[in-house]
Amino acid sequence: MAADNETIAAVFDELADLHEIEGDNPFRVRAYRNAARTLRGLGREAAQLLAAGEDLTRLPGIGRELAAKIAEIVATGTCAALERARARVPHGLVELLHVPGLGPVRVRTLHRALGIDSPEALAEAARAGRLRALPGFGERLEARILEALQARLDQARRFPLHKVEPVVARLLAYLRHTPGVARVEPAGSFRRRRDTVGDLDVLAVAADGAAVGDRLAAWEETAEVLSRGPTRASIVHRDGIQVDLRVVPLESFGAAWHYFTGAKAHNIAVRRMGQARGLKINEYGVFRGGERIAGVDEASVYAAVALPWIPPELREDRGELEAARQGALPRLVERADLRGDLHCHTTASDGRDDLEAMARAAQARGLEYLAITEHSRRLRIARGLDERGLLRHFTAIDELNARLEGITLLKGVEVDILEDGRLDLPDRVLERCEVVVAAVHSAFGLDAGRQTRRILRALDHPLVHVLAHPTGRLLGRRPPYAVDLAAVIRRAARNGVWLELNANPWRLDLDDVHCRMARDEGARIALSSDAHAAAELDHLRHGIDQARRGWLEARDVVNTRPLEALRPLLAARR
DNA sequence: ACGCCTGTGCGTGCCTATCTTCTGATAGG
Numbered sequence: 001m002a003a004d005n006e007t008i009a010a011v012f013d014e015l016a017d018l019h020e021i022e023g024d025n026p027f028r029v030r031a032y033r034n035a036a037r038t039l040r041g042l043g044r045e046a047a048q049l050l051a052a053g054e055d056l057t058r059l060p061g062i063g064r065e066l067a068a069k070i071a072e073i074v075a076t077g078t079c080a081a082l083e084r085a086r087a088r089v090p091h092g093l094v095e096l097l098h099v100p101g102l103g104p105v106r107v108r109t110l111h112r113a114l115g116i117d118s119p120e121a122l123a124e125a126a127r128a129g130r131l132r133a134l135p136g137f138g139e140r141l142e143a144r145i146l147e148a149l150q151a152r153l154d155q156a157r158r159f160p161l162h163k164v165e166p167v168v169a170r171l172l173a174y175l176r177h178t179p180g181v182a183r184v185e186p187a188g189s190f191r192r193r194r195d196t197v198g199d200l201d202v203l204a205v206a207a208d209g210a211a212v213g214d215r216l217a218a219w220e221e222t223a224e225v226l227s228r229g230p231t232r233a234s235i236v237h238r239d240g241i242q243v244d245l246r247v248v249p250l251e252s253f254g255a256a257w258h259y260f261t262g263a264k265a266h267n268i269a270v271r272r273m274g275q276a277r278g279l280k281i282n283e284y285g286v287f288r289g290g291e292r293i294a295g296v297d298e299a300s301v302y303a304a305v306a307l308p309w310i311p312p313e314l315r316e317d318r319g320e321l322e323a324a325r326q327g328a329l330p331r332l333v334e335r336a337d338l339r340g341d342l343h344c345h346t347t348a349s350d351g352r353d354d355l356e357a358m359a360r361a362a363q364a365r366g367l368e369y370l371a372i373t374e375h376s377r378r379l380r381i382a383r384g385l386d387e388r389g390l391l392r393h394f395t396a397i398d399e400l401n402a403r404l405e406g407i408t409l410l411k412g413v414e415v416d417i418l419e420d421g422r423l424d425l426p427d428r429v430l431e432r433c434e435v436v437v438a439a440v441h442s443a444f445g446l447d448a449g450r451q452t453r454r455i456l457r458a459l460d461h462p463l464v465h466v467l468a469h470p471t472g473r474l475l476g477r478r479p480p481y482a483v484d485l486a487a488v489i490r491r492a493a494r495n496g497v498w499l500e501l502n503a504n505p506w507r508l509d510l511d512d513v514h515c516r517m518a519r520d521e522g523a524r525i526a527l528s529s530d531a532h533a534a535a536e537l538d539h540l541r542h543g544i545d546q547a548r549r550g551w552l553e554a555r556d557v558v559n560t561r562p563l564e565a566l567r568p569l570l571a572a573r574r
Numbered sequence: 575a576c577g578c579c580t581g582t583g584c585g586t587g588c589c590t591a592t593c594t595t596c597t598g599a600t601a602g603g
Contacts, residue, residue, distance in 0.1 A: 028575045030576095031575035061575090061577095064575090065575060065576085100600090100601090101601095103599060135595095139594095199602090231590095232592075234602090262603040263603070264588090265587080267588070268587045269588095271589070275588080282590065
């Protein structure tokens with residue numbers, strides 16, 4: 001199958017690294033990195049655009065050369081320019097570039113002066129004390145490099161958002177109890193609610209920045225202090241994540257929060273808009289000449305460039321500034337918009353709570369309906385139900401519904417999509433279900449062609465309402481299976497099948513980019529908890545985070561509808 | 575390498591803090 005956007009972006013990133021190490025024109029390096037970024041945020045497969053005969057040079061930052069390379073990579077998986085560059089530059093140097101503290105200048109120095117071309121050789125030289133004498137190096141850097149190599153900190157690690165939430169909560173509570181600290185807020189990708197975060201950014205308002213830095217360094221969960229100055233400090237948390245603290249005076253709070261929230265590309269775009277108006281925007285405020293004209297809150301920063309405030313989840317420079325300028329920002333879906341949940345399990349298959357516990361938990365969370373969707377027979381490990389088991393379960397649901405008030409359980413199933421795309425239960429059973437959720441739980445390793453055909457076949461089944469967790473990924477544990485998601489989204493839109501945004505914080509697929517693609521293609525989203533216990537109904541809020549990053553409004557999410565409006569939609573598939 | 579303007583060229587996404595260092599390199603959004 002044709003190379004996907006991630007593959008193309010990876011080629012461009014590597015080209016950027018290689019050219020940077022060679023000391024090539026920095027603008028060329030940036031062009032490669034920009035192109036990689038454009039592709040990752042594109043929301044449509046470049047291969048598809050090419051197949052449709054579209055002109056890729058209309059994409060920002062893609063010109064004749066890069067468009068030709070994209071076509072080459074789509075066809076062959078690589079490109080001649082990459083192979084040539086790889087032949088010129090020892091492979092290990094690219095790895096060296098990703099060691100903290102090393103950039104292109106120092107990597108070149110290492111290679112030229114000492115012949116170092118791999119992390120192993122670097123570690124050996126550092127241990128022998130041969131780095132400190134090099135220009136641009138010193139004893140401290142030598143020690144830090146050795147440490148980074150030994151701790152394998154050179155491997156970029158990202159943490160699932162929900163794993164760092166408790167750390168952030170404890171950190172904020174701790175810093176807020178510091179004398180002289182008026183305010184402490186999270187920023188960075190945590191505030192933008194990305195599904196994974198690389199580090200934690202925290203902003204504090206205080207007159208004495210060094211004192212706040214000292215306080216962070218003294219935190220009982222601090223494992224190591226990386227740097228400390230009068231306005232910023234960085235530490236490594238005992239769980240391995242880096243925490244960056246920034247301290248500003250009150251009048252700069254909004255400008256600093258905006259700066260520290262990013263994304264970087266969004267900041268640059270806003271600052272450019274400022275430039276065009278003769279303004280200078282930095283983390284201390286918005287300045288005309290030497291005069292501060294805005295910055296106490298975020299809204300004032302945006303207002304200085306004639307924009308409304310933009311929700312952090314949208315700040316990726318993926319069109320939000322243009323939308324804001326036109327007054328066309330989406331009205332993002334909120335947790336309170338959800339009226340029901342279309343995917344959960346009970347003790348009847350692999351859940352931990354029974355029907356009644358799940359029903360009451362859903363009601364307590366303000367939901368009006370909950371679809372009970374046990375696994376089907378094929379999924380033995382989850383004690384999947386066969387026809388008899390499922391119909392007996394439906395009887396229990398009917399009985400419970402007769403007793404319950406204020407919450408309605410819907411009779412459903414999460415039916416396995418078999419390797420050939422058929423479903424794990426016969427139609428006569430599926431016809432008895434009010435909600436049919438179909439999902440892949442096996443044969444993750446199929447090639448993209450077969451996996452895509454398999455899923456498309458399931459989407460063509462007239463009794464399927466929802467495609468659950470469309471990529472099967474588990475953050476940091478299991479990559480998405482190979483599937484042409486653009487084709488899946490188009491077929492779902494055409495057939496009126498809903499795509500799930502699985503709110504389990506390890507899954508969160510569809511991801512942000514594909515949620516937006518679905519919206520643009522006219523496919524609807526079912527935002528579901530996939531709860532295997534009553535408490536996991538709280539996972540819905542993680543799904544909301546991702547949905548907002550995907551520009552989704554309440555109307556794009558089917559389970560924002562009240563039950564009486566949903567029932568006809570469900571019935572329409574019958 | 576892009577993109578704009580032009581005519582085979584030229585300028586090129588922002589701005590600041592800290593350290594590794596010494597007038598720069600790296601890192602951060």
